[in-house]
Amino acid sequence: MKKQIFIISALIFAFLVGILVIGGKSVIFVGSESDTEEFQDAPMMSRDLDTEEPEVINGYQIVEIEVKPKSYSPIIVIKDIPVKFNLHAEESNITECNNAIVIPEFDIEMPITPGDNIVEFTPTETGVFPYTCWMDMIKSTITVVDTMEGIQ
Numbered sequence: 001m002k003k004q005i006f007i008i009s010a011l012i013f014a015f016l017v018g019i020l021v022i023g024g025k026s027v028i029f030v031g032s033e034s035d036t037e038e039f040q041d042a043p044m045m046s047r048d049l050d051t052e053e054p055e056v057i058n059g060y061q062i063v064e065i066e067v068k069p070k071s072y073s074p075i076i077v078i079k080d081i082p083v084k085f086n087l088h089a090e091e092s093n094i095t096e097c098n099n100a101i102v103i104p105e106f107d108i109e110m111p112i113t114p115g116d117n118i119v120e121f122t123p124t125e126t127g128v129f130p131y132t133c134w135m136d137m138i139k140s141t142i143t144v145v146d147t148m149e150g151i152q
Protein backbone atom coordinates (compact mmCIF):
# COMPACT_ATOMS: atom_id res chain seq x y z
CA MET A 1 0.00 0.00 0.00
CA LYS A 2 2.71 2.47 0.98
CA LYS A 3 4.68 1.46 -2.10
CA GLN A 4 1.71 2.23 -4.37
CA ILE A 5 1.24 5.68 -2.83
CA PHE A 6 4.94 6.35 -3.34
CA ILE A 7 4.75 5.36 -7.01
CA ILE A 8 1.64 7.48 -7.60
CA SER A 9 3.27 10.46 -5.87
CA ALA A 10 6.40 10.01 -7.96
CA LEU A 11 4.33 9.92 -11.17
CA ILE A 12 2.41 13.08 -10.18
CA PHE A 13 5.69 14.80 -9.35
CA ALA A 14 7.24 13.80 -12.68
CA PHE A 15 4.08 14.98 -14.48
CA LEU A 16 4.19 18.40 -12.77
CA VAL A 17 7.91 18.83 -13.50
CA GLY A 18 7.15 18.00 -17.15
CA ILE A 19 4.47 20.68 -17.33
CA LEU A 20 6.82 23.24 -15.79
CA VAL A 21 9.59 22.46 -18.27
CA ILE A 22 7.35 22.50 -21.32
CA GLY A 23 5.47 25.56 -20.03
CA GLY A 24 8.74 27.39 -19.37
CA LYS A 25 10.01 26.69 -22.87
CA SER A 26 6.82 27.90 -24.52
CA VAL A 27 6.90 31.10 -22.43
CA ILE A 28 10.45 31.77 -23.62
CA PHE A 29 9.48 30.96 -27.21
CA VAL A 30 6.40 33.22 -27.17
CA GLY A 31 8.48 35.97 -25.56
CA SER A 32 11.16 35.97 -28.24
CA GLU A 33 8.59 35.73 -31.03
CA SER A 34 6.68 38.80 -29.84
CA ASP A 35 9.96 40.74 -29.55
CA THR A 36 10.55 40.07 -33.24
CA GLU A 37 7.05 41.22 -34.15
CA GLU A 38 7.48 44.38 -32.13
CA PHE A 39 10.74 45.10 -33.91
CA GLN A 40 9.12 44.59 -37.31
CA ASP A 41 6.16 46.82 -36.44
CA ALA A 42 8.31 49.55 -34.93
CA PRO A 43 9.41 51.75 -37.84
CA MET A 44 6.19 53.70 -38.39
CA MET A 45 8.22 56.86 -37.91
CA SER A 46 10.47 57.71 -40.81
CA ARG A 47 12.89 59.94 -38.91
CA ASP A 48 15.62 57.30 -38.62
CA LEU A 49 15.85 56.92 -42.39
CA ASP A 50 18.39 58.72 -44.53
CA THR A 51 17.24 62.12 -45.77
CA GLU A 52 17.08 62.32 -49.55
CA GLU A 53 18.64 65.42 -51.15
CA PRO A 54 17.76 67.05 -54.47
CA GLU A 55 19.69 67.32 -57.70
CA VAL A 56 19.05 70.56 -59.59
CA ILE A 57 18.41 69.88 -63.30
CA ASN A 58 16.97 72.42 -65.78
CA GLY A 59 15.67 74.71 -63.06
CA TYR A 60 13.96 71.94 -61.10
CA GLN A 61 15.19 70.19 -58.02
CA ILE A 62 14.57 66.51 -58.46
CA VAL A 63 14.36 64.38 -55.33
CA GLU A 64 13.36 60.74 -55.20
CA ILE A 65 12.39 58.35 -52.43
CA GLU A 66 11.51 54.67 -52.45
CA VAL A 67 8.10 54.09 -50.83
CA LYS A 68 8.29 51.33 -48.20
CA PRO A 69 5.33 49.50 -46.60
CA LYS A 70 5.76 51.38 -43.32
CA SER A 71 7.86 54.43 -44.09
CA TYR A 72 8.53 57.35 -46.38
CA SER A 73 12.04 58.81 -46.29
CA PRO A 74 12.36 62.45 -45.25
CA ILE A 75 13.57 64.88 -47.91
CA ILE A 76 15.38 68.20 -47.92
CA VAL A 77 14.86 70.86 -50.61
CA ILE A 78 15.94 74.41 -51.34
CA LYS A 79 13.60 77.38 -51.03
CA ASP A 80 12.25 79.11 -54.20
CA ILE A 81 13.30 76.38 -56.67
CA PRO A 82 10.43 74.28 -58.11
CA VAL A 83 10.50 70.72 -56.78
CA LYS A 84 9.74 67.49 -58.58
CA PHE A 85 9.38 64.98 -55.78
CA ASN A 86 9.18 61.39 -57.03
CA LEU A 87 7.73 58.85 -54.59
CA HIS A 88 8.75 55.74 -56.51
CA ALA A 89 6.94 52.57 -55.41
CA GLU A 90 7.35 48.89 -56.14
CA GLU A 91 3.93 47.28 -56.54
CA SER A 92 4.74 44.76 -53.76
CA ASN A 93 5.46 47.62 -51.31
CA ILE A 94 2.11 49.39 -51.77
CA THR A 95 -0.36 48.79 -48.93
CA GLU A 96 -3.81 50.02 -47.84
CA CYS A 97 -1.90 52.36 -45.53
CA ASN A 98 0.75 53.93 -47.77
CA ASN A 99 -1.27 54.07 -51.01
CA ALA A 100 -1.86 57.83 -50.88
CA ILE A 101 0.13 60.74 -49.47
CA VAL A 102 -0.86 64.09 -48.04
CA ILE A 103 1.34 67.22 -47.90
CA PRO A 104 -0.80 69.79 -46.05
CA GLU A 105 1.63 72.71 -46.55
CA PHE A 106 1.31 72.47 -50.33
CA ASP A 107 -2.32 71.33 -50.37
CA ILE A 108 -1.36 68.04 -52.02
CA GLU A 109 -3.11 64.67 -51.89
CA MET A 110 -1.91 62.05 -54.31
CA PRO A 111 -2.43 58.30 -54.77
CA ILE A 112 0.68 56.10 -54.81
CA THR A 113 0.72 53.75 -57.80
CA PRO A 114 3.39 51.28 -58.96
CA GLY A 115 6.33 53.14 -60.54
CA ASP A 116 6.92 56.91 -60.45
CA ASN A 117 4.59 59.23 -58.53
CA ILE A 118 5.71 62.81 -59.08
CA VAL A 119 4.52 65.68 -56.89
CA GLU A 120 5.34 69.25 -57.95
CA PHE A 121 5.46 72.25 -55.66
CA THR A 122 7.60 75.31 -55.01
CA PRO A 123 8.58 75.93 -51.38
CA THR A 124 8.62 79.65 -50.56
CA GLU A 125 9.39 79.43 -46.85
CA THR A 126 12.07 77.62 -44.91
CA GLY A 127 11.00 75.16 -42.23
CA VAL A 128 10.11 71.55 -41.58
CA PHE A 129 6.79 70.49 -43.09
CA PRO A 130 5.14 67.13 -42.44
CA TYR A 131 3.97 64.73 -45.07
CA THR A 132 2.05 61.59 -44.19
CA CYS A 133 0.04 58.73 -45.56
CA TRP A 134 -3.66 59.51 -46.14
CA MET A 135 -4.53 58.08 -42.70
CA ASP A 136 -1.80 60.04 -40.90
CA MET A 137 -0.01 56.89 -39.67
CA ILE A 138 3.22 57.05 -41.64
CA LYS A 139 4.84 60.36 -40.87
CA SER A 140 7.76 62.01 -42.60
CA THR A 141 9.09 65.49 -43.30
CA ILE A 142 10.05 67.92 -46.03
CA THR A 143 12.77 70.27 -44.78
CA VAL A 144 13.10 73.52 -46.73
CA VAL A 145 16.44 75.38 -46.46
CA ASP A 146 17.85 78.61 -47.97
CA THR A 147 20.91 76.81 -49.29
CA MET A 148 22.38 73.32 -49.22
CA GLU A 149 25.76 74.75 -48.15
CA GLY A 150 26.92 73.25 -44.90
CA ILE A 151 24.37 70.41 -45.10
CA GLN A 152 26.31 67.88 -47.18
Ligand SMILES: [Cu+2]
Pocket residue numbers: 096097098133134135136137138
Ligand atom coordinates in the same frame (compact mmCIF):
# COMPACT_ATOMS: atom_id res chain seq x y z
CU1 LIG B 1 -1.45 54.86 -43.50
